[in-house]
Amino acid sequence: MSLLSVRDLVVKFAMRHQTLTALDHISFELAQGERLGIVGESGAGKSITGFAILNLLSQPGFIAGGKIMFDGKDMAALSSEEIRLIRGDRIAMIFQDPMVTLNPVLTIGEQMVETLQAHRNISRSDAEKIAIVKLREVYIPAPEERLSQYPHELSGGMRQRIIIAIALLLDPQLIIADEPTTALDVTIQADIMELLLELCQNNKVSLILITHDLGVVSQMTERTLVMYAGKIIESGKTREIVNDPQHPYTQGLINALPQQTVAGHRLKQIPGNMPGLGSLPPGCAFHPRCDFATDICKKSVPEFVSFADVKVACHEVARLHKTKKAEAKDG
Amino acid sequence: MVDSIAPDLIEVKNLEKRFALDEGFLETVKFRGGKILREKREVHAVNNVSLNIVRGEALCVVGESGCGKSTLARLVVGLLKPSAGQVLYGGTRIDNLSAKDMLPYRRKMQMIFQNPYASLNARMSIEQALMEPVKVHNPRLSRAEIFDKVAEVMQAVGVDPSWAKRYPHEFSGGQRQRIAIARALTMDPEFVIADEPISALDVSIQAQVLNLMLEAKDQRGLTYLFITHDLSVVQHFGTRVAVFYLGSLCELADTKTLFDTPKHPYTQALLSAVPKLSDEAPSHIRLKGEIPTPINLPPGCPFESRCVHANARCLAEHPAPLQKPDGAIVACHAVEEGRID
Numbered sequence: 001m002s003l004l005s006v007r008d009l010v011v012k013f014a015m016r017h018q019t020l021t022a023l024d025h026i027s028f029e030l031a032q033g034e035r036l037g038i039v040g041e042s043g044a045g046k047s048i049t050g051f052a053i054l055n056l057l058s059q060p061g062f063i064a065g066g067k068i069m070f071d072g073k074d075m076a077a078l079s080s081e082e083i084r085l086i087r088g089d090r091i092a093m094i095f096q097d098p099m100v101t102l103n104p105v106l107t108i109g110e111q112m113v114e115t116l117q118a119h120r121n122i123s124r125s126d127a128e129k130i131a132i133v134k135l136r137e138v139y140i141p142a143p144e145e146r147l148s149q150y151p152h153e154l155s156g157g158m159r160q161r162i163i164i165a166i167a168l169l170l171d172p173q174l175i176i177a178d179e180p181t182t183a184l185d186v187t188i189q190a191d192i193m194e195l196l197l198e199l200c201q202n203n204k205v206s207l208i209l210i211t212h213d214l215g216v217v218s219q220m221t222e223r224t225l226v227m228y229a230g231k232i233i234e235s236g237k238t239r240e241i242v243n244d245p246q247h248p249y250t251q252g253l254i255n256a257l258p259q260q261t262v263a264g265h266r267l268k269q270i271p272g273n274m275p276g277l278g279s280l281p282p283g284c285a286f287h288p289r290c291d292f293a294t295d296i297c298k299k300s301v302p303e304f305v306s307f308a309d310v311k312v313a314c315h316e317v318a319r320l321h322k323t324k325k326a327e328a329k330d331g
Numbered sequence: 332m333v334d335s336i337a338p339d340l341i342e343v344k345n346l347e348k349r350f351a352l353d354e355g356f357l358e359t360v361k362f363r364g365g366k367i368l369r370e371k372r373e374v375h376a377v378n379n380v381s382l383n384i385v386r387g388e389a390l391c392v393v394g395e396s397g398c399g400k401s402t403l404a405r406l407v408v409g410l411l412k413p414s415a416g417q418v419l420y421g422g423t424r425i426d427n428l429s430a431k432d433m434l435p436y437r438r439k440m441q442m443i444f445q446n447p448y449a450s451l452n453a454r455m456s457i458e459q460a461l462m463e464p465v466k467v468h469n470p471r472l473s474r475a476e477i478f479d480k481v482a483e484v485m486q487a488v489g490v491d492p493s494w495a496k497r498y499p500h501e502f503s504g505g506q507r508q509r510i511a512i513a514r515a516l517t518m519d520p521e522f523v524i525a526d527e528p529i530s531a532l533d534v535s536i537q538a539q540v541l542n543l544m545l546e547a548k549d550q551r552g553l554t555y556l557f558i559t560h561d562l563s564v565v566q567h568f569g570t571r572v573a574v575f576y577l578g579s580l581c582e583l584a585d586t587k588t589l590f591d592t593p594k595h596p597y598t599q600a601l602l603s604a605v606p607k608l609s610d611e612a613p614s615h616i617r618l619k620g621e622i623p624t625p626i627n628l629p630p631g632c633p634f635e636s637r638c639v640h641a642n643a644r645c646l647a648e649h650p651a652p653l654q655k656p657d658g659a660i661v662a663c664h665a666v667e668e669g670r671i672d
Contacts, residue, residue, distance in 0.1 A: 041536075155622070187601060187604045187615075187618055189606075190606070190613055193606070214534075218607070219612055219613050220613075239611070252535060258541070259567075264545070266542050267538040267567070269535065269539045273503045273536065
């Protein structure tokens, strides 16, 4: 049974003049111990997906439909009291910017003890012992001394390690990491990613990694969802998506990377911009930027269909697949 | 390596920039060991850097945050005064010029900044923003002539001139960066300094902006100083690469040489840390610790505290940049002594 099952999740934002659909019927499953990547550009809905799972959407955003089943409970239907038992305990979240995630006026120790005491009936000294164990797990040197330090005394990489240690405090079943290394330098990013991977594998923790970096997804995850304008447009095994992307947008994203082009040559760019949620074109949201767009793409929204190992929402992929099937039958 | 007769557009000689942390007199007074001392703390942003930029090339400067790459760009363009050393433009020293004498060089050197949300004045229409520099440098042109110039450049960067009356907030990040590039190009510059021009943009938009910059280079014969932390961009865009660490130049080489045979231990670690599509798991050279602070640097190699090859000499003595047979310039005792290749 899957640990997390999201079905037809719809998230809307009630603005003054209109209601925008930020997530449009998102469905995916996550098994215990599985690592899932969510990629897409800013505004595609990746972070909203992460927030929605934890019921952290703030006004004017709200869950307008669908189910988020975590460990047999529907997160979208729980009371805020019940959610609090899960949030930070069974599901932990790691945010992008380690400079703002920690409270600057509390010591590292206070923040760690506070988290433990909020969820467990535990003495301060026992909580500190657990904190030290977790800090050691994320390779923080001299963890005993860190407890009395303030966040500003630590570097960015160190802070993100401490945030990971806090996420691990209550041995969660799922970690949602939203661009955890975007604010960090490459050498530090590599260290943090390796650490996160090691911890997930050793403790059989599931991971949802939200990122715009396909290289990171490739290193870290087993399955990937590609999002565009509030929809999942392709999902499947990470290896297959990276090596043989089906959706024209995924192909475009991968081909646009400088490493895919001979140095000095023109990069293969995707023309235009992702449309705003208030001005989505009819039909497939990607059609104005797509080289393969035909009349049907302008009129009808493509369904999200399974082909062999991947699921893709694209009329052209569906058509190619049909032709291939017909040819196979004839041959 | 570029042959020695090639004319350098920019030459930087022993450039240093230090920022004082303790501005006032009282801030410098410290009490230590029962004595009252005066002590000035300084951030050593750029330390004794020498390099040249050849006409028509794209020199990329890479390094992690705080390594001094943006400070270097600002020193070259004259936005900051160096604490020591010289900046030469086409053989003329420009770092000590008066504002008036600097004016013609300001036109020839244009800068593109990282964040297109901050680099365009929110209260000026893009027409005003683009016309202003042309007006300043060509006071005799009529308004219509200036607008023609601006419209031509807007067309060239793919922004419809009929949008000229709009304000920056009406444009997306990618479009804004095109406008920022247009603003630089209206001056017909020879030399463009781009400080992380694409790092605030999405992947699909990054490719658009990089293509635009490559086009401008080919069509207008521009020379670039391109500052970035993204090594895959460097590999694509740069003719030569300078790797910085904590304000010092570690390695400078042709792009291909640097990526094929990185020599400095820091360059090797940096290259290995870039996540690639073909990676199935993180695989990188692990460095010890983290980047130390650039305040009151130790006398030795700045990378010593994180380097696996460091020895006593690295701790005591700052390595000088030395040229290798393949043209790469490397500042590393271990490379010099042949302890590593």
